[in-house]
Amino acid sequence: MSRQEVSSTSWTRQRYIFLMVLMAIFGLSWIVSSRVPENATRHVARAPKPGFLAPDFELQSLDGAYVKLSQYRGRPVVINFWATWCPPCRSEMPAIVREYERYKGQGLVVLAVDNGEDPPKVRAFREEYGMSFPVLLDKKMRVAEMYHIRALPTTFFIAPDGTITDMVVGGMNKATVRVHFQRLMEGH
Amino acid sequence: MMPVFSLAGLSIPAKPLILLLGFYAALWLGSKGAESLGIDGDHVWNGGFLSVVGGLVVGRLAYAVRYPQVYIQDPWALISPRLSTFVPWAAVLGGGVFGYLYIRHHRIPLGRFVDAITPALVWLWGIVALANLFAGDAYGEITNVPWGIEMWGAVRHPTQLYDLIGAVLTLFWLFIKPSPRGQGLWGWRLLFAYSVWRLFTEAFRGDSFVVWGGYRLWQIVALLGALVALGALARVAPSSRSTRG
Numbered sequence: 001m002s003r004q005e006v007s008s009t010s011w012t013r014q015r016y017i018f019l020m021v022l023m024a025i026f027g028l029s030w031i032v033s034s035r036v037p038e039n040a041t042r043h044v045a046r047a048p049k050p051g052f053l054a055p056d057f058e059l060q061s062l063d064g065a066y067v068k069l070s071q072y073r074g075r076p077v078v079i080n081f082w083a084t085w086c087p088p089c090r091s092e093m094p095a096i097v098r099e100y101e102r103y104k105g106q107g108l109v110v111l112a113v114d115n116g117e118d119p120p121k122v123r124a125f126r127e128e129y130g131m132s133f134p135v136l137l138d139k140k141m142r143v144a145e146m147y148h149i150r151a152l153p154t155t156f157f158i159a160p161d162g163t164i165t166d167m168v169v170g171g172m173n174k175a176t177v178r179v180h181f182q183r184l185m186e187g188h
Numbered sequence: 189m190m191p192v193f194s195l196a197g198l199s200i201p202a203k204p205l206i207l208l209l210g211f212y213a214a215l216w217l218g219s220k221g222a223e224s225l226g227i228d229g230d231h232v233w234n235g236g237f238l239s240v241v242g243g244l245v246v247g248r249l250a251y252a253v254r255y256p257q258v259y260i261q262d263p264w265a266l267i268s269p270r271l272s273t274f275v276p277w278a279a280v281l282g283g284g285v286f287g288y289l290y291i292r293h294h295r296i297p298l299g300r301f302v303d304a305i306t307p308a309l310v311w312l313w314g315i316v317a318l319a320n321l322f323a324g325d326a327y328g329e330i331t332n333v334p335w336g337i338e339m340w341g342a343v344r345h346p347t348q349l350y351d352l353i354g355a356v357l358t359l360f361w362l363f364i365k366p367s368p369r370g371q372g373l374w375g376w377r378l379l380f381a382y383s384v385w386r387l388f389t390e391a392f393r394g395d396s397f398v399v400w401g402g403y404r405l406w407q408i409v410a411l412l413g414a415l416v417a418l419g420a421l422a423r424v425a426p427s428s429r430s431t432r433g
Contacts, residue, residue: 016422020415027387027411034391035402047340049324051395150201168272169201175265176273179255 048147050167054079054158057143059113059136062123067111067134070162075107076184077158081138081149083115084125088171089153093129095177100133103185109133115152116141157184203323210315211236218308225304225370227296232305239287246282247274299372306374310359313382317351326351329394345392354385376420383413 046055054077058068069077080096082089100110110133114122119137126135138144147156150169157166157180166180215236219229251273252259252266259266265273291301320326328336328345336343358381367373387410390396396404 011421011425012428013422013425014428016418016425020418020422023384023414023418024411027414030387030391031403031407031411034404034407036396036398036404038402045330045341049340052340166272168270170270172272173262173265173268173270175255175258175262176268176270178258179251179273182255182258 048156048164048167050164052164053162054156054164055146057146059138059143062119062126062135062137065134067136069111072109073162074160075109076103076160077109077111078181078184079111079113079147079156079158080153081113081115081144081147081155082153084117084121086152090129092153092171092173092177093131095172095174097130097132099177099181103181104133106185108181108185111136113138113143115144115149155180157181159184159187201323203319203325206319206322207315210312210319211240214305214308214312214315217311218305221304221307222301225300227301227304231290231294231296231301232308235287235290238290239283242286243279243283244274246285247276247279250275250278250282297370299375300370302372302375303369306362306378307359309378310355310362313358314352314355317348317355320351321346321348325395327394328392331392344394347389347393350389350392351385354382354389358382358385371424373421373424376417380414380417380421383410383417386410387414 046053048055054069056068056070058066061067069079078096078100082093084090096110096112100108112131112133112135114135114137116139117137122135122137125131136143141149147154153171155168155172156164157168159165165184168176168180172180215233218232218236222232223229248266254275288298291298317326324339326348327339328347328350330342331345332343333345335346337346337349338344358378361381362374362377367377387407390404390407390410393404397406399405399408
């Protein structure tokens with residue numbers, strides 16, 4: 001930019017320098033006074049968004065048992081919202097199954113939440129894809145509503161402390177699935 | 189939360205779509221501004237698209253560098269349109285570098301170019317604020333001020349609206365008290381206005397990136413931005429002696 005003085009600027013150099021000093025003083029004071037307190041609990045609220053605690057829910061699994069999200073506190077959890085009629089859900093499921101098999105020994109939990117379909121259809125899908133993790137039936141799509149699901153599949157990655165670390169709307173390819181699972185297991 | 193559109197098997201959240209349309213409008217605005225300063229408007233379109241492509245490539249490569257074994261096994265994933273596998277800051281940085289190289293390559297004076305696109309940059313500031321408001325991103329701290337808005341299970345500071353107000357005020361300031369165009373002054377004034385506004389409103393954000401000691405990183409960056417902008421404006425301002433003379 002030009003070093004040439006701009007004569008039509010109404011402010012003089014001295015006034016700008018004075019403003020710089022004021023800016024530095026007030027800016028630093030504002031930064032210090034608006035620090036986040038060390039004991040602040042910033043994301044105690046539950047919301048379906050990265051940075052917040054995952055909303056708790058209880059659903060019946062395909063096997064008839066009731067599964068509650070909070071029972072897995074202390075373990076990394078992946079919640080995958082899906083349906084049998086959804087092509088991207090079908091295409092990403094083998095990669096999810098593979099990553100689950102890779103990490104289940106390290107405590108990983110995968111909860112596959114089906115959106116409002118009949119158990120026989122869901123069971124056939126589970127057999128076809130060899131899903132050994134809990135498949136939950138969200139018959140009235142109450143949990144989908146709680147998690148603001150607008151597209152299938154949608155996947156949430158939840159840290160052991162219950163905080164959502166990542167969220168992917170839409171289907172994931174093999175690399176994306178692998179990277180997100182790895183990130184979760186590494187504690188990113 | 190904003191709706192999600194499905195296109196050819198891809199789920200596209202409305203936020204990136206709004207940003208894309210807003211960016212397109214910004215390029216149009218920028219090209220008109222460029223022409224008013226004697227720069228071919230095509231340079232804004234070409235530079236803008238090069239920045240986007242460069243930003244996407246750098247953002248994806250930065251992601252791949254963090255997980256090399258995954259991308260070595262599946263190199264096609266490098267060109268996947270998935271929006272979740274980018275490093276956003278690297279994409280912004282890469283886009284800026286590509287834009288700068290384009291300007292240098294075509295020997296366009298930087299100050300004149302920046303002044304030409306400044307109104308378009310203010311427009312983008314407003315569009316990002318609006319997209320964040322609808323998507324619930326860049327949300328505020330929990331508050332009990334009467335103008336708080338319900339978001340993510342609590343009443344919060346409407347920080348996205350604060351940003352929108354900042355963009356509108358900045359636009360008024362730039363046009364009501366205009367400085368000479370073509371020497372970079374508009375760009376420095378925008379940097380000053382944005383930095384001061386961010387320094388102030390970041391304190392009300394509920395998703396600030398906090399560094400050691402509880403300090404909000406973007407406040408520190410904003411203060412530096414404001415000081416750099418004032419320094420640049422001071423360099424080109426007349427000294428009091430020459431004003432008297």
